[in-house]
Amino acid sequence: MLKVFIPRFIFIVFASMLMYSLSYAENFDTKALKHNAATELKSFVERGAALIAQKGEKAFDAFRRKESKWFYGERYLFVWDMQGLRYVYPPNSSGEGEQVRGIRDADGKPIGELFVKVALSENGAGWVHYRWPKPDEDTPSWKSTYIMKAKSPSGKAFLVGTGAYDMPVQKSFIIEAVDSAVKLVESEGLKAFETFKSKQSQYVYQDTYIFVIAENGIEFINVAFPELEGRNVIDFKDTNGNYFVKEFIDVAKKKGCGWVDYQWPKPGDVKKSHKSTYVCKAMIDGKMVVVCAGLYLD
Numbered sequence: 001m002l003k004v005f006i007p008r009f010i011f012i013v014f015a016s017m018l019m020y021s022l023s024y025a026e027n028f029d030t031k032a033l034k035h036n037a038a039t040e041l042k043s044f045v046e047r048g049a050a051l052i053a054q055k056g057e058k059a060f061d062a063f064r065r066k067e068s069k070w071f072y073g074e075r076y077l078f079v080w081d082m083q084g085l086r087y088v089y090p091p092n093s094s095g096e097g098e099q100v101r102g103i104r105d106a107d108g109k110p111i112g113e114l115f116v117k118v119a120l121s122e123n124g125a126g127w128v129h130y131r132w133p134k135p136d137e138d139t140p141s142w143k144s145t146y147i148m149k150a151k152s153p154s155g156k157a158f159l160v161g162t163g164a165y166d167m168p169v170q171k172s173f174i175i176e177a178v179d180s181a182v183k184l185v186e187s188e189g190l191k192a193f194e195t196f197k198s199k200q201s202q203y204v205y206q207d208t209y210i211f212v213i214a215e216n217g218i219e220f221i222n223v224a225f226p227e228l229e230g231r232n233v234i235d236f237k238d239t240n241g242n243y244f245v246k247e248f249i250d251v252a253k254k255k256g257c258g259w260v261d262y263q264w265p266k267p268g269d270v271k272k273s274h275k276s277t278y279v280c281k282a283m284i285d286g287k288m289v290v291v292c293a294g295l296y297l298d
Contacts, residue, residue, distance in 0.1 A: 037164050037167055038144070038146075038164075038167060038170050038172065038173075041144075041146050041162055041163070041164055042146050044075070044077070044162055045077065045125075045146050045147070045148045045160050045161060045162055046148060048063065048070070048077045048079075048148075048150070048160045048162075049148045049149070049150035049160050050150075052079070052150040052151075052152055052158060052160065053150055053151060053152065053153070054153075055152075055153075056152035056153050056154055056156070057087070057152065060079065060087060060088050063076070063077050063079065063088050063090060064088060064090050064093065066090075070090075071090045074135065075162065076090040076091060076162065077090070077160055077161070077162050078090075078160070078161055078162070079150075079158050079159070079160050080100065080101075080115070080116075080158065080159050080161075081156070081157070081158055081159075082116060082119060082120065082149075082157050082158070082159065083099075083101065083116075084099055084100055084101020084102070084112055084115075084116060085097070085098075085099055085100075085101075086098050086099075086100045087158065091135075100112055101113060101116060104200075105130035105131050105132055105140065106130075106131040106132070106133075106140035107130075107131055107199045107200065108199070108200050109130050109131075109199065109200045109201070109202075110200060111128055111130045111145075114128045114130075114202055115128060115145070115147050115159060115161060116159065118147040118159075119147055119148070119149040119157075119159035120149070124148065124149035125146070125147060125148040125149065126146075126147060126176055127144055127145065127146055127147075127172075127173055127176060128144070128145050128147060128202060129142065129143070129144050129145075129173070129202070129205035129206070129208075130142075130143055130145075130205070131143070132165075134165055141165045141166055142165065142166055142167070142205065142206055143163050143164065143165050143167075144163055144164060144167045144173070145161050145162065145163030146161060146162060146163070147159055147160070147161040148160050148161070169206055169207070169208055169295040169296075170295075171259075171276070171278070171295065173208070173295075174208065174278045174293050174294060174295055175278055177202070177203055177208065177210070177293050178210075178257070178278050178279075178280050178291055178292065178293050179280065180202070180203075181196065181203060181210050181282075181291050181293070182280050182281075182282045182291050185212070185282045185284060185289065185291060186282055186283055186284070189284050189285065190220075190284065193212070193220065193221045196209075196210040196212075196221060196223055197221070197223055203223075203293075204223060207224075207266050207267055207295070207296055208293055208294070208295065209222075209223035209224045209267070209293065210223060210291065210292070210293050211223065211224075211225075211228075211292050211293070212282075212289050212290065212291050212292070213233065213245065213248060213249070213289065213290045213292065214287070214288075214289055214290075215249060215253075215287065215288045215289065215290070216232070216234070217232045217233055217234025217235075217245060217246075217249070218230065218231070218232050218233075219231055219232075219233050220289065224267035225267075233245050234246060234249070238262045238263035238264065238272065239263045239272055240262075240263060242262050242263075244260055244262035244264075244277075247260045247262075248260055248277070248279045248290050248292060249290055251279050252279050252280065252281040252288070252290040253281065253288070256280065256281050257278065257279065257280040257281070258278070258279060259276055259277065259278055259279075260276070260277050260279060261274065261275070261276045261277075261297075262275060262277070263275065264294075266296055273296045273297075273298050274296065274297040274298045275294050275295070275296050275297065276294055276295055276297055277292050277293065277294030278292065278293060278294060279291070279292045280292075
């Protein structure tokens with residue numbers, strides 16, 4: 001009996017390990033593909049902008065052609081002018097010619113205005129994150145869209161974009177958000193905090209939010225954990241004993257900007273997760289503050 005039991009036991013253990021390994025590999029591959037999607041989308045938009053720079057509006061017919069390198073499956077480019085007039089919309093050409101600058105997402109976020117704002121920014125390109133229903137679905141999902149300004153040979157400016165659903169938060173997204181937040185803080189001062197709190201702003205998406213800490217450790221604003229606002233958090237430490245707030249301030253003072261890893265709960269959770277936060281020095285009325293945002297790595 002024992003001789004029969006042992007091979008069966010070994011087989012069951014081996015089969016379980018194999019199933020776990022396959023499941024892990026599939027999950028890892030899915031995550032890797034989603035992370036690669038950000039690079040692919042950015043490159044896709046850059047190529048489209050380059051074609052407009054070369055051919056102007058003559059490029060638009062190529063963007064509309066089904067089963068081409070520009071329009072396949074759910075991947076396509078849309079094109080607006082800088083006033084929000086839609087020129088190219090491959091999924092539904094009847095929507096071309098519409099004024100869409102006023103469109104909003106499920107939370108009222110003015111994504112049309114944000115698209116134009118990104119295209120008109122100093123960089124002329126960037127990400128906008130919002131909630132939008134997938135095709136044939138009613139419930140909104142998180143969508144990330146990359147926008148880039150393109151100038152035709154005639155001199156007319158357009159914005160080109162494409163997006164993807166349920167994309168994991170990238171470090172590049174965080175850096176872009178913090179850099180933008182620093183500029184807003186230094187131009188508007190404390191008034192900028194109201195923008196950071198608004199779900200209609202570009203600074204609130206998925207588990208990402210802005211928080212700002214004074215040089216002495218006072219938390220000015222924390223969108224996800226408002227109970228911390230007004231408290232001195234300089235002696236906060238994580239489960240590994242790291243004084244991460246002190247590290248925020250130290251990095252900002254010595255480097256200007258940088259990353260800090262520590263343990264912190266996701267919004268709405270109690271259990272602590274591995275978080276990586278990007279911190280940058282900013283000045284308000286001659287005093288240093290640290291502007292922060294991060295992503296969760298588990």
